[in-house]
Amino acid sequence: MPKPPTDLRLPTLDDVRDAARLIAGAVIRTPFLPAPRLSQLTGARVWVKYENLQVTAAFKERGALVKLLGLDAAARARGVIAMSAGNHAQAVAYHATRLGIRSTIVMPETTPHVKVAATRGFGAEVVLSGETVAEAEIEAERLRLRDGATFVHPYDDFDVIRGQGTMALEMLEDEPDLEVMVVPVGGGGLIGGIATAAKALAPRIEIVGVETRLYPAMWAELRDLPVVAGGTTLAEGIAVRRVGLINLEIARRLLDDLILVEESDIERAVYFYLTLQKTMAEGAAGAGLAALMTAPERFRGRKVGLVLCGGNIDPRILSSIMVRELAREEKIVAIRLIIPDRPGVLGEITTVLGRMGGNILEVEHRRTVLKVPAKGASLDVVFETRDGAHAQEIIAALEALDYTVERLGQTDRQS
Structure with missing residues (x-):
């Protein structure tokens, strides 16, 4: 692996403090609150930093604004350009418009319409190009050279990194005795800034990064291994194949641990944020809580700060996760x-379900299934229960009437 450039400029605590001064009043100082129900769930003493309460519902505003405020009059007149599939796009668009700076955001053609519309709604010119963020970056570079605009990188930029680090200042101001910060890792700008500030203020604090197992870019780089990444992930905000050089160097110096989490645990984390904390978390934001569920002994009894980095999740995806x-x-x-194909059978089954306290959601009655006898029918029923024990009681009541009951999964229901 190539060594990092010798002239690589790393931010310091003073740089992060200066960034905090710059963005004060323009970026929300989000709450950092205890989460007793998440503590009960994980065994750790959990606090949550609610960055989903920013105007664009994500932490990206911090770094984007610091970068924009550092532009001189000539650079502002030429405008800025960025590539992003989501949160960074909206952050640059929002603050550039607020500051009177023209912004162009290149987004992959596969970006969900809701994110494209939101970015345009914040005042940016949106250009759709390529299938991936990497391909969008190629077009962004072409436009930058053509127009002379300033490129605002989503994570590998000194000002962006120190801006993201302002979150650590707030967290430690609110809870100085915090023992661990658990931070989602994509390109590394967030953890780079947080680690810089936190380790300088509280040298004994542990900084733990989290990546989805499908995109372990930082994990591989820290071990001098080739990056093998790909696949569909709920945590698209941290699905990168290349981490920033500045952030990689910070991680080598300051990162205490990095945990890889499965998709199922990210799903559960999003679900628990919604049901236990009554707040929206996108997939990347669920990664920290997923790490606590993946390695509970690692955090048990310790005071842990989770970074809920954003809440921009497609409502349809959220609905699917809930179900x-x-x-x-x-x-x-x-x-x-x-079942036998005769009058009264369906009524008998629904009566049992109702008497046992089950709430019927769906019923599908089919007579044309070849594996069913000619005088029979197939009946699929989806119903709500209190828990697994209650479900088994209902099934036992149906079996007591001589019905054969087969439990179905999602794929079985479609066959």
């Missing part, structure tokens, strides 16, 4: 019965 988690907890259950 999937309810199914995992057996609060939504799907069953299949093979």
